[in-house]
Amino acid sequence: MTEAPVIELRDVYKSFGSNEVLKGVDLLVENDTSAVVMGGSGSGKSVLIKHIVGLLNPDKGQIIVNGKRVDQLVGDELDTVRLTIGYLFQSGALFDSMTVYENLDFFLERHSSDSESERAERIMETLSWVGLPEKRDEFPAQLSGGQKKRIALARAIIMEPEILLYDEPTTGLDPVSVRSVSELIVKLREEKGVTSVTITHDLLCAEIIADSIHFLHEGRFLTSGSLDEVRRYNHAAIATFFGN
Amino acid sequence: MSTTPVKDFLSDFGDLVRFMMRFFNRFWRRPFEGRELLRQMDEVGSKSFLLTSVTGLSIGIVMAMQSRGTLIRFGAEAVLPSMLALSIVKEIGPVITALVLAGRLGAGIGAEIGSMRVTEQIDALEVAALKPFHFLVVTRVLACMIMFPILTLWTDSIAMFGGYIESLIASGIDYRIFISTAFESLRFSDVIIDTGKTAIFGFIVAIVSCYLGFHVRGGTREVGQAAMRAVVGSSLLILLADVVIVRLSLLIFGDVGS
Secondary structure, X not given: OOOOOOEEEEEEEEEEOOEEEEEEEEEEEOOXXXXXXXXXXXXXXXXHHHHHOXXXXXXXXXXXXXXXXHHHOOHHHHHHHXXXXXXXXXXXXXXXXXXXXXXXXXXXXXXXXXXXXXHHHHHHHHHHHOOOHHXXXXXXXXXXXXXXXXXXXXXXXXXXXXXXXXXXXXXXXXXXXHHHHHHHHHHHHHHHOOEEEEEOOOHHHHHHHOOEEEEEEOOEXXXXXOHHHHHHOOOHHHHHHHXX | OOOOHHHHHHHHHHHHHHHHHHHHHHOOOOOOOHHHHXXXXXXXXXXXXXXXXXXHHHHHHHHHHHHHHHHHHOOOHHHHHHHHHHHHHHHHHHHHHHHXXXXXXXXXXXXXXXXXXXXXXXXXXXXXXXXXHHHHHHHHHHHHHHHHXXXXXXXXXXXXXXXXXXXXXXXXXXXXXXXXXHHHOOOHHHHHHHHHHHHHHHHHHHHHHHHHHHOOOOOHHHHHHHHHHHHHHHHHHHHHHHHHHHHHHHHHHOOOOO
C-alpha cells in the first residue's frame, strides 16, 4: 500500500479578475520529499504556494494537506492545519518592530505551553541551528539579506512543522548565500524530516534541494522530473528559462 | 471601464462597513491581546501628550484673546470664562483634539499596517495562526476609543488653563472667580456626552486607518497613499459624525440652559 501524499493539489484554478493565473494545476508531494516549483515571472508560482496554506482559495479544485481539504476549512480548523506548516516568505516578513529573539518568541509564546526559560532555550537552539545565535538582540533592519532569510527560516521552524513552504528562499542573495541557505534547507530535511515545497527560479538552489522539479508555465505544469529531465523537455518556455 | 467614481466610493464604503462589522464580531472573542492593547494605548496616549497639550494651550489663549474684545464691546466681559468653558468642552476641544490625533495616528496606523501588508508581515501572522485582525486592528481600535476621551479631557483642561492665563494677564481675574464662572453654565451631562463622543471619533480614526492599511496592494507609493487617505477620510468622517452626534444629543438632552 502506498502512503498518501502529504500535499495534493487537484485541478486547481485561480483567477484575479480577467487574469487566469492557475488553469488546472495538479501536484502530489510525498512525505519527506522536497518538491521544487520553477517557472518564469508571473507564471503563478507564488499564487500556487499560497493556496497550500489557505492564504488564497481556489476558484475550482481541491487543496489537500495531510488528508484535510484546506480550501474548505475556516477558523480554528484552518489554524490547526496551519500550525503543521512553516512558511518562509520571499521578503522574510520579519516583524520590523521586534528583535530577532522577539520575532521567534512571538510565535512560541502564543502556541506553546513552555515556560519563559524553556522558550529561551528553544529559541537559542534554533538560532544556533541557523548559525546566528549572536543576532538575538538585533532588529531585522540591522541584518543582511542572507541573515534575514536565515532568521526567517528559524522562525518558520520554531514550531517544528511537518511541512515547509519556501517562497523564493534565495532571491536577492549572492551565490555564497544561495548555497548556504540551500544547504540549510537540505540539512533541515535530513535532520528533521520535513516535507517541503519550494518556489524558485534559482537553478543552483533547485539543484541542491530538489527531489522533483515541476515546471509551471501559463498556469499549468508543463513537465515534472529531475532537473536534467525538466531541462531536456522540448518546449520553447523551458529553453528560454534554462537558456538552452 | 464602466465603473464610475460614485460606484467606486459606494463599493469602498461597503467594504469599510463590512470591516467595521468584522470588528464588532471579533473584539469580544479570544485571543485577547492585552499586552498589545496596553502598548497601543501608550502609543496613542503618551506619545500624543505633548501634541495635545500644545494644541489645548494655544486654543485657550487664542480663544480668550479673540473673544475678549467683542465681549467688552457688549459689556459682557464677565461671561468670558463661561463662554470659554462651553465652547471648549462642548465642541472645540473634542473636535480639534480628534482632528489633531487623526493627523498623527491616522497616518501612522495607515502607514504601519500598509507596510506590514506589502512586506507580507500580515500574511506571516495569518499562516502562523496568529489572527492578525485581533492583533493589529482590535487592539488599535480599542486603544483609540479609550485614549481619545482621556486626551480630550486633558486638552480641555489645558485650554481652560490657557484661557485663564490670558485672562489673568489681561484683566487680573482671580482663579476662583474664573473657575466658578467657567463651570456654572456647564452640566455634567455636557462633559460626559461631549467628551464621550470622542470615543466614537477614536473608533473612526482607527477603523478607517486600519482598513486602508489592511487593504494596501502594491508598494511604498500605495502605502503613502493609504496613510494620506487615512488622515483625509477619518477627518471628514469625524466632522460628519460630529454633526450627527450634536443633533442627537440636542434632541435627547436639550440645549444648554434648557
